[in-house]
Amino acid sequence: MSSPTRMAGRLWLEKGDRGFLGRGRAELLERIDELGSMAKAARALGMGYKRAWDMVEAINNLADAPLVERATGGRGGGGTRLTEHGRAMIAEFRAAETAYERLLGMLSSEADNPERLHALLGRLALKTSARNQWWGRVSAVDRGPVNSEVTLTLGGGEPLVAVITNTSCRDLGIVEGAEVAALVKAPHVVLASPHDPPTSTANQLCGRVDRIETGETDAEVGLRLAGGNTVTAVIDREELGELGLVEGTPACALIEASQVILAVNR
Template identity: 30%
Template sequence: MQFDSSLTLLNLDTPFLLEKRIKLLQAIEKEGSISKAAKTVPMSYKTAWEAIDSINNLCPSIVVEKETGGKGGGGAKLTSYGKNLIETYTILQKEHEKFLKKLTSLTDFNTGSLKSLKRVSMQISARNQLAVKIEKIVEDNVNASITLKTKSSQKMVSNISTNSVTALGLKVEDEIIAIFKSNNVMIATSQLLGFSARNKLEGVIKTLNFSEVSCEVVLEISTHETITSVITKEAALQLELKVGQKVFAVIKSSDIMLGN
């Protein structure tokens, strides 16, 4: 047995994005016609029109631009907002499916009890959590080397146990989270060729926050990706770190945990 449900988005407690409506929007994008899209889903032409009106009314921007008339019942196309809405729903749906899969694995259907609810909603203290995609997995009997790609197309490597790969169900092309503590991130002003740490991510210093003994360094590695490092105040002063300076975040592959 397993858990299963569809994802519905609400606006002011009113359902406006259901799985069937998303299929309608996808069909409109493909067919360029409401009548053809309605047949593809399938649903009646009237229901399709009502669904589009409802979506347009409940969204802050127009999702579908309609043209009435003609033998085919009029043309239609998605706006840029509508296309982005489909993409966002698809991402949410994937995460929703992951959650249900995890919930299934944690439930003992023989007794009807949840093995560990805390594991479902667990939050961790590690400051750095980056969305990455698995590019390569190299395994032996004990350990595995996982090559990852960040949103900014920089490469990272995580070394975890082979058992962890199996437990997490990791596969090439999976989108997962790379997790590492801020005090495990070293800062270098050059790429340190020959240095044993395999991960050297290039970034620009966004902020520097000094305390009596330490310095929090926030690096921007892309427009929407940041890494936080906590080093000693003395080290920051010796490196003469400045906001806007290009530096490298250096992280050992054994310090990068993975989660999905």
């Protein structure tokens, strides 16, 4: 009996056309952060001290700001540590790696069925005007007299609730276990502090700001969730200041269930 076909690959972040951060370099940086010593980190990974330093210097030379720095003095006589920028880059890489592995898993699940693989690739290529597009699996359907409340589990594990008509639910074939796309326009996303978010909003997706683009009156804010998904919101520049949002700030995206559009690929 032949083995099932499996999609495989490795993720690399690049700067220009040069490899910047991959799994091996990420592991080295994590060990440096854990052990506070280049020598200990290299020894833990079974590599030579010079090779470890060469890798770190290559990363620092390509990075916008140093990821690793020497710490001098102190009772322990100094050592090596990650900068805050370094920790942020590791978090970004691990989130991207998680999303990439989920993608490979999805492709592998259909690799031996060309028709289903083609349908899956079609779903991945879906383009709409909504800035927020996530694929998820239906975990619950609560039908009312006119509308249905549909709960999805997104790829990163976050729950998302949508309210659609019973007719739409039937026409789209939405049942527990079905794969659907959830679409939300960026102006329909409200941002709030994670320490005191409103309790009445059905969907509260919390993470950290990883991108802000400002215009004359509005600002587009990108929020990265713990599971790797991103949420895009468009808010007033005045509101941006009132919330005190900058890159790295924790925040929650609030989305009314009625603003979530569901779509399927057939």
